[in-house]
Amino acid sequence: MMLPTLTGSRLVLRPPRPDDAIPLARYLNDFGVSGNLARVPFPYSLADAKAWLRTRQPDTAPDDANFCIERPGQGYIGHVGFHPGPQGPIIGYWLGRPFWGQGFMREAAQLCLDWFFETTAAPAVYSGVFHFNQASLAIQRRLGFTETGRSWLLCLARGVEVEHIDTKLTLGMWKARSI
Numbered sequence: 001m002m003l004p005t006l007t008g009s010r011l012v013l014r015p016p017r018p019d020d021a022i023p024l025a026r027y028l029n030d031f032g033v034s035g036n037l038a039r040v041p042f043p044y045s046l047a048d049a050k051a052w053l054r055t056r057q058p059d060t061a062p063d064d065a066n067f068c069i070e071r072p073g074q075g076y077i078g079h080v081g082f083h084p085g086p087q088g089p090i091i092g093y094w095l096g097r098p099f100w101g102q103g104f105m106r107e108a109a110q111l112c113l114d115w116f117f118e119t120t121a122a123p124a125v126y127s128g129v130f131h132f133n134q135a136s137l138a139i140q141r142r143l144g145f146t147e148t149g150r151s152w153l154l155c156l157a158r159g160v161e162v163e164h165i166d167t168k169l170t171l172g173m174w175k176a177r178s179i
């Protein structure tokens with residue numbers, strides 16, 4: 001399906017474009033960001049950003065959908081998207097460091113999850129955090145994710161497996177949420 005643009009009160013989510021490479025590389029080439037993510041290497045170059053953007057198509061399955069998070073007036077500030085996992089769709093996200101601490105990710109994740117559950121028949125979305133990532137865990141809890149266990153997940157930026165708190169958001173929890 002063609003990815004839509006999703007509009008919230010402070011943010012807009014839109015499909016990636018080739019000219020996103022410069023801000024993408026700037027914000028991801030930060031160990032404070034990539035060290036919290038499983039699949040982003042560090043350092044992260046402009047060539048890495050361009051190569052990844054070439055893999056993104058506007059016509060894509062919802063469980064492979066990626067959205068650039070834009071703040072009107074400030075441009076591209078971060079990213080939220082899905083990829084297929086062994087149990088079902090996995091959601092992942094990050095914000096560039098200048099944009100932390102203002103509650104933007106809760107709004108972005110909420111927009112994205114509303115779209116995902118409306119568009120698909122998925123009974124649940126999976127996620128989790130490396131064990132030290134309390135800010136991200138707080139966001140997931142507020143969205144209705146619950147902890148399902150622990151695992152060891154390779155963190156590309158660190159080059160080692162890191163203990164991971166696994167989480168799951170069911171469609172029922174999403175509908176019942178109070179945020």
Ligand SMILES: CC(C)(COP(=O)(O)OP(=O)(O)OC[C@H]1O[C@@H](n2cnc3c(N)ncnc32)[C@H](O)[C@@H]1OP(=O)(O)O)[C@@H](O)C(=O)NCCC(=O)NCCS
Nearest residue numbers: 033036093094095100101102103104105129134135136138
């Ligand atoms: C994690 C990240 C997305 C947070 O986004 P954000 O919008 O800046 O989140 P905020 O700082 O506004 O905090 C969100 C919540 O976490 C809480 N929080 C923040 N830091 C915390 C900490 N150290 N301990 C406990 N709670 C914390 C906030 O109080 C807030 O909770 P509330 O909504 O109940 O008030 C952002 O820091 C980021 O991109 N980090 C690097 C990449 C990353 O970690 N991605 C997620 C991988 S799972």
